[in-house]
Structures are given as C-alpha cells and as structure tokens.
Amino acid sequence: xxxxxxxxxxxxxxxxxxxxxxxxxxxxxxxxxxxxxxxxxxxxxxxxxxxxxxxxxxxxxxxxxxxxxxxxxxxxxxxxxxxxxxxxxxxxxxxxxxxxxxxxxxxxxxxxxxxxxxxxxxxxxxxxxxxxxxxxxxxxxxxxxxxxxxxxxxxxxxxxxxxxxxxxxxxxxxxxxxxxxxxxxxxxxxxxxxxxxxxxxxxxxxxxxxxxxxxxxxxxxxxxxxxxxxxxxxx
Amino acid sequence: xxxxxxxxxxxxxxxxxxxxxxxxxxxxxxxxxxxxxxxxxxxxxxxxxxxxxxxxxxxxxxxxxxxxxxxxxxxxxxxxxxxxxxxxxxxxxxxxxxxxxxxxxxxxxxxxxxxxxxxxxxxxxxxxxxxxxxxxxxxxxxx
Numbered sequence: 001x002x003x004x005x006x007x008x009x010x011x012x013x014x015x016x017x018x019x020x021x022x023x024x025x026x027x028x029x030x031x032x033x034x035x036x037x038x039x040x041x042x043x044x045x046x047x048x049x050x051x052x053x054x055x056x057x058x059x060x061x062x063x064x065x066x067x068x069x070x071x072x073x074x075x076x077x078x079x080x081x082x083x084x085x086x087x088x089x090x091x092x093x094x095x096x097x098x099x100x101x102x103x104x105x106x107x108x109x110x111x112x113x114x115x116x117x118x119x120x121x122x123x124x125x126x127x128x129x130x131x132x133x134x135x136x137x138x139x140x141x142x143x144x145x146x147x148x149x150x151x152x153x154x155x156x157x158x159x160x161x162x163x164x165x166x167x168x169x170x171x172x173x174x175x176x177x178x179x180x181x182x183x184x185x186x187x188x189x190x191x192x193x194x195x196x197x198x199x200x201x202x203x204x205x206x207x208x209x210x211x212x213x214x215x216x217x218x219x220x221x222x223x224x225x226x227x228x229x230x231x232x233x234x235x
Numbered sequence: 236x237x238x239x240x241x242x243x244x245x246x247x248x249x250x251x252x253x254x255x256x257x258x259x260x261x262x263x264x265x266x267x268x269x270x271x272x273x274x275x276x277x278x279x280x281x282x283x284x285x286x287x288x289x290x291x292x293x294x295x296x297x298x299x300x301x302x303x304x305x306x307x308x309x310x311x312x313x314x315x316x317x318x319x320x321x322x323x324x325x326x327x328x329x330x331x332x333x334x335x336x337x338x339x340x341x342x343x344x345x346x347x348x349x350x351x352x353x354x355x356x357x358x359x360x361x362x363x364x365x366x367x368x369x370x371x372x373x374x375x376x377x378x
Contacts, residue, residue, distance in 0.1 A: 017377070018373075018374065018377040019303070021301070021303045021342075021344075021345060021348060022301075022302075022303045023370050023373045023374055024348055024349070024352060024370060025303040025306050025307050025310070025348055026303075026373045027352075027366060027369040027370045027372075027373050028310060028348065028351050028352050028355065028366075029306060029310050030369060030373075031355060031360075031361050031365065031366065031369055032310065032314065032319075032355065032360075035355075035360050035361060037314065037317055037319055037355075037360060038313045038314065038316070038317045042313045042316065042317065043306075043309055043310065043313055046309045046312055046313050046316070047305070047309055050305070050308075050309065095316070096316050100312065101312055101315030101316055101321070101322060102311075102312065102315065102322050102325070104322075121286075123284075123285065123286030123287075124283050124284060124286070124330065125283060125326060125329075125330055126343070135300075135308075137297055137298075138296055138297060138298035138343075139295040139296060139297070141343050142293070143285050143288075143290070143339065144290050144293050145295075146285055146286060147285050147286065147287065147288040147289070147290045148289075148290055148292075150286045150287050151286075151287045151289075155292075159292055159295065160295065174286065177322060177323070177326060221297075224294075224295050224296055224297050225294060225296050225297070226296065226297045226298065226299060227296050227297070227298040227299065228299050229298075229299035229300060229301045229302075229304075230301060231301055231302050231303070232299045232300065232301065232302070233299075233300045233301060233302045233304065233305040235300075
C-alpha cells in the first residue's frame, strides 16, 4: 500500500525479502513455458519489441502533418495508414505479424484548432496507442485521472500546467478497447521555417495525450516527482 | 450530454459512492422491496466504471517500472499472442472479476499478474497445487 507521506524524491526502500509479486510473476512465466504455452524466445522477442516503442513516431507524425497539408488530411482521415509513413504498421506489426493482441488497429488522430483542445483518457482501464506512443505514464492509469478528467477537464489540465481560456472548447476523448487516440496539437508560433526534425522534438508525449501544448523552447515533459521502483527495470 | 442524462449519471454516481463499504447502513442481503432500480444499477456497476466519480486533486507522478511489472506485461501479451486468452477476456478478468477491493487496492500490474495466474488454473493448463509448489520453489531460491 502506498504511503502518502513517503518522500517522493527519496530512493526506494531497501527490501531484503522477495515480494510476492516477484514470486508469482516468475512462477506464472516459468509454468507457462514448461507447459508449452509460449517459449522463452517468445517472451524475449516481445521484450525486444517493447524496447523499440516510444513517442517518437507519433511526434514525427505530428511534425509531418504540420508541414504537409495533404499528409495532415490523411492523418485525420486514416491514422493507421498515416502511421505507415512514420514506420508504424498497426496491422502487420512485429512480433506477431497480426498487430499487438491488445491494441487493435484503429488509431484516430484528433486535430486541435485555436478554439478546440482535445485530451485523451481511458475511463474504463488505460487503453493507450502503445504501438505509436510507447507505454502509458503512471498518472494516465490512475483512477484519479480517469475519474476527474471527464468531469472537471479544465481543472485537471490546469494541474498539468495547461491553463485554457474559457473560449477554448475542451473535448475529452474516451478511449476504448477498439479505438486509440493521439492529439494533433496546433503548431505553435515561433516555429516558422523549422525542419521536420526540429518540430518533432517539441511534440512531447504529454502533448500527444493532450495535457500539454507544444512550445518552441520545450522538448521534454513537465518535470514531476518520480516514484522509484524497488527493483527497477532498465529500458 | 443532455442535462436530463447528466442528472441521471450524477445520481448514479452518488448512489455508487454511498454503497461502498457501507458500514453506516444495513447491507445484509436486504429483501427485494428495499432495492429500487437505481440501487440495482449501482450495485451491479462494475468496479472499473469510474469515469465522472468525484475525487480530490493528487500529485501527478511518473513511475519507474519494477522488473516484475515489465515481465507481467510481456507474459500477458505473449499469452494472447499464443491464443491462451483474448483481449475481451483479459479485460473482463482484470477489471471486473477482481472485485472492487482488489481493483482499487492492488497495483495496476498486480491485477494483470493475478489474472494471468488465474487463467492458467481456470483453463486447466496448471493446477493450483502446481502453482503453489512452483511459488514455494521460487521463494526458496531467494532464501
């Protein structure tokens, strides 16, 4: 159980006994391999595939759309087809060659305008466009974000550092098992004449979820406390 | 959302809140006349249907991933790849069948992990005894 008084910046506590989560995880994995449900190589291949994922292709898609009106049209009309241009094949992706079992093949690209801001949630679980955006951040998975963003979006966005004027409409898109979303934000002023590489750099993961907007000088997500793992996985 | 539907949703959420650990009211299998339709819907709501519930602001955090969390994710995906379960089944088991206490009380991947173990037992790929013996064996490696 998490301790609210736990100092978020302190190192993870030293634990001298193996956790039941670790025991169960090893037991399930080893039994599944022993029973021939999958092989050790299957597991390794999936881990290698995970290492290739991250927000870079989605950022590239946005940068391309900013530079090329035809590509923008394609992205908004057919996100899956547009993904091919940034190297992501939703339908035939590795390692299964039939896409990932839990992400399906229906990416929608939500176009912001100066008067309309999109933000993405999955109220029922934590559906997220993994193939093009990588693993979801912890806060996106919290019941708190999922409870509040659909009912008090302006307040929640303000907590993320995004204060929206009243005349900008906020549209919260609720993901589901079959449909995944990324936000195509408005290209910020001060980026005239920039290259695709330069533009892609300012499209952060948070911009693609919709809790931030791109700024010419910002190339990273807003700094937040990091909860340390007892036995961290190094990506 | 039309305001009449909005009102209904808010009323539903209010009732859901009131029936959670209901120490302040009788919850000992009441007679049918004590459960109106609104309460029926509240009791039969699944624990993951939380959109719109009231809550207080928290600190938004990033999180390092535990080794077991990564491996749990991969195991669940690979089990699906090899046809042991599909996405609908996983969601029902991970989000609904765990029940409210585990749903809100366990880490995100904790639910995934318990569900992966349960599917192997439920579909008779392993017995509960095999699982317990394997867990004992794994624990001994760390002694």
